Amino acid sequence: MHIVITGGAGFLGSRLAHQLLKRGQLTGRDGRPQSIHRITLLDVVAAPGFDDARIDTVTGDIADAAVIERVIGEDTHTIFHLAAIVSSQAEADFELGMKINFDATRLILERARTLGTQPRVVFTSSVAVFGGELPARVPDHALLMPQSSYGAQKVMAELLINDYSRKGYIDGRALRMPTIAVRPDAPNKAASSFASGIIREPLNGQPSVCPVSPNTRMWLMSPRKAIDNLIHGHEINGVEFGAARFLSIDGLSITVSEMVAALEQVAGAGVIKLIEWKEDDAIKRIVNSWPGDFDAKRAKALGFTADSDFASIVQAHIEDEVKTSA
């Protein structure tokens, strides 16, 4: 089985690759486990830190049809399409957002359609597809009304994945991921970047700015859980998705002040003093347009799982990422 991971050098893509190497197999077209013989990590930079003959690193632009043609072939069983321009950057650079978040997705789907091989495509969508007036706890059937270009591009990609699946060109699953925290990498241009920063930086003895109000409610998922759910999303029989190949994944609903309280509980009062509260209107506008709680009935019924509490997420982050000199 050949697998392609776009955004393969990113933190989620790399973790997914490591987990797949460890598992060694995924469910194949016939519903039975198949060995993974090759994983292609496609990204703009080479994915570091792999020492496994099954890993194939390709650097290139995913919005370039020639790159996509080279990477996705007749033997490609599965594509985890994770590459994206994040929310604040897509808002600031409209053309780049359209090119990577929409056009590149379409190129991948078109490649699959042309090949006629109906690969499984697992796509990371986002809670940013929602917006406008919504109940505090968002149901599965809530109207999609993105209030950012990033959200609009994600919905459009979901619609393509749904239609390409309905037509039998791919076997797609668009999973609306909660904000992933705690991310180990450097702050990025995601409006949600602070949700990791206010935990990660203080744990490393660094200051961090929180640009939203303490009572902002977030919909979160740990990196470990995100990888589990991406793989689970792959393993489900496509038929179980019914009429819609897009899905809000279950997550943890928590306010920023509750996150900080969990950090204090795990790491002590000194650590949280490194958080500076300084609201940023541009970030608040985007983050506040995202729902902070979902009634993810479909995801639960399909076997997706959420983190139980934030203190455990902080603890797992320390275990996985915080380098101690002890």
Add this chain to the structure above:
Amino acid sequence: MHIVITGGAGFLGSRLAHQLLKRGQLTGRDGRPQSIHRITLLDVVAAPGFDDARIDTVTGDIADAAVIERVIGEDTHTIFHLAAIVSSQAEADFELGMKINFDATRLILERARTLGTQPRVVFTSSVAVFGGELPARVPDHALLMPQSSYGAQKVMAELLINDYSRKGYIDGRALRMPTIAVRPDAPNKAASSFASGIIREPLNGQPSVCPVSPNTRMWLMSPRKAIDNLIHGHEINGVEFGAARFLSIDGLSITVSEMVAALEQVAGAGVIKLIEWKEDDAIKRIVNSWPGDFDAKRAKALGFTADSDFASIVQAHIEDEVKTSA
């Protein structure tokens, strides 16, 4: 004021042009009436039947950027974007549907963005954006779950129009039109084509096949009302649309058997004998995925109006279109 109508040679585009020539003005950027000095009718064939110096006929492919650049200029105040590949054809020819229903729409919006002139864009969307499990009477906030490529392409275009409007690149309005009947032109590849055919052909003494069950509930609008609502959709101040530039227009909810009863009431029992009932699974699958009734609260609040009854629509069709030898 310069206006562009795509699909300008079509029945709706031509009627709209005639109505605009008659009105002579539309609301301008400053909220005040402005004279229409030029209307460009863009279509793959030349629009026939115009004898007015203000009409400018352009034949060309709307999916060709050079054509769009030539037609939409700095002086273009308004674009009525009506051109589309209809539902059954977009389902049969996926590439053509994507090219015309999505890519051409994007070309038009990109042209506007590049010019920086923020034109008004009135786009005809469709009830085909809906699908899946829905209440019998669909509310404004119902989830969009298209069950056809045509519907998916229309939602994607709506999302673009919404995002381009939010960003200030255009002043857009995506109006989800009911099925328009009675259309005067020849049957086409719209799955809803029969809704006109079973009225038009019998009135002309010709047989017509009804491919759906008599109890199929349709959401209809007469051509006259459609033109009124397209112009009304243009005249509204964009701010009144709030967070969503897409809108389900109010229509007439009626079953096919009620339509036939209205035809009999207007034209007599002999006429309806020309209808042959012969169900077609492919057409039924698409038509039955569309809702037959809406609670179009937003449209009503914004001043859009619906036809009151189908007998009046049949009567108006006879007045406007049926050539009598008397």
